[in-house]
Amino acid sequence: VERDLGQCVLALLKHYKDPESEVLSRMFYAVSAKLKYTQFASILQQALGKLVSFVSSQTTGMQEMDDMYAFQSEFGLYPDTAIPDPRLINLGVKFNTMEGFVQEIKGRYA
Secondary structure: OOOOOOHHHHHHHHHOOOOOOHHHOOOOOOOOOOHHHHHHHHHHHHHHOOOOOOOOOOOOHHHHHHHHHHHHHOOOOOOOOOOHHHHHHHOOOOOHHHHHHHHHHHHHHO
16 A cells, blocks of 8 residues: 555546546556465465464454455455556556565564
């Protein structure tokens, strides 16, 4: 978020008057990656050199949250959307990767 959201906003503001970009009539996704929790754990493990695993609990203790996670597990989050958003890339956004982020912060946890 720290590195990507500002770039996305700036690109959209710079191009909102450009009729070819259709900025004013579209929804854009300021998301750099679509990862499963197990994929994220794998990226962390590789960077930190320590065993990392994802363990899901049976319940969060809040039915609404449990329902939301069940829905997301069944249908996915943005299942029919290309992430990162290629339209933002075409507007000049250079999304960061989770691997790059983990390399940046690993000194705090390794």
